[in-house]
Amino acid sequence: MSDYHPQCVNTTGGPIGNELEIRSLRYFVAAAEELNFTRAAARLYVAQQALSREIQRLEARLGTKLFLRTTRRVTLTPDGERLLVRARDLVARHDAVWAEVHGPVAQPTVVDLMSEGRLTGTRILDTARERHPTIEFRGRYSGGTGAALDRLATGRLDVVLGRVGWLDAPPMPTIDHVLVRLEPLALLLPAGHPLAQQDAIPVRSLDGLEIDGLPPHTRAPEWGDLVTQFFALSGAHSTPPHLPAIGLEEQGYHLVRQGVPMLASLDTVEVPGGVIRPLVDPVPLYAWSMAWRRDADSDGLSALRDAAAELATTEGWLAGVGERHDGTWLPEPDASRIGTGEVELVTGSRPRPT
DSSP states (O other): OOOOOGGGOOTTSSOTTOOOOHHHHHHHHHHHHHSOHHHHHHHHTSOHHHHHHHHHHHHHHHTSOOEEEOSSOEEEOHHHHHHHHHHHHHHHHHHHHHHHHHOSOOOOEEEEOSOTTBHHHHHHHHHHHHHOTTSOEEEEOOSOHHHHHHHHHTTSOSEEEEOOOOTTOOOOTTEEEEEEEEEEEEEEEETTSGGGGSSSEEGGGGTTOEEBOSOSSSSOHHHHHHHHHHHHHHOOEEOOOOOOOOSHHHHHHHHHHHOOOEEEESSBOOOTTEEEEEEESSEEEEEEEEEEETTOOOHHHHHHHHHHHHHHHHTTTTTTTTSOOTTEEOOTTHHHHHHTTOSOBOOSOOOOOO
16 A cells, blocks of 8 residues: 555645744835735734734744844845745745735724824724724824825724814814823833833923923824923923934933933833833823714724724723813813813714614
């Protein structure tokens, strides 16, 4: 009798168990074409950390470096240049096979998480994915809720997370939104900064301090408005206008080199060379909302609302809303709208019509 076992035959001639994942190749192609991990992550609607981890796995699997990265530049190695030609072809062939077998791919729910460093949006999206693994989502980072709301209104986004109201904000007649979190603000400090030695930083101690807070662009009017009102409260002032640091590595480099605190929020990704310290007396708050087009109705939107409601309940994101607290501060118009009950709070998704 023959010892031939068809199930053990490797028809490609390569080592069994060392197959390359198509996702890794897709991430590699995007990074190789952009030569910028932040732009590649935005193009794929994934977090930059996720893209970096996937590239590292691919390099480990192949046993070679594919990129040369410095704080200023990303380039392909010779092995990376050779792989790019093959990887493009493999990704294209994979997508063609999938389309032939399954037909057109359902459109994912595209959600803007506002900032790569702020974790509130990411946590909502991660919870939705965990609770609803069959629903396809794409996360992206606009760097500003104002710009994201414009894309939402024109159908380029499905959901936006961030501060949706600010002084002089234009009306949004086609957009609905609910409040999902009041998040304390904090300072991101160089580890050697004198304020970094404190467990919490009183707002009054910022009088006369220079803080990196105002955005140098118009994509984030909601953040610029908040910072301006906070500076009026605290007596702090802004650094001169400058190009923003994009990505966690660049932010760490900029933070340490500049030596100036950055205004941030408490639930923030750790930045190399920096520490987060909460602000107190009063505790300044950032009002996170979830926004969507009024005529929208999808499983993805429902899943995100359910996830936000779950987190708001289990972690007390909206504890004390509507009560007067002298120990907290909100900018206008958030303070007036929330205080008078004009803002709807997140609950589980409304039943979808059958």
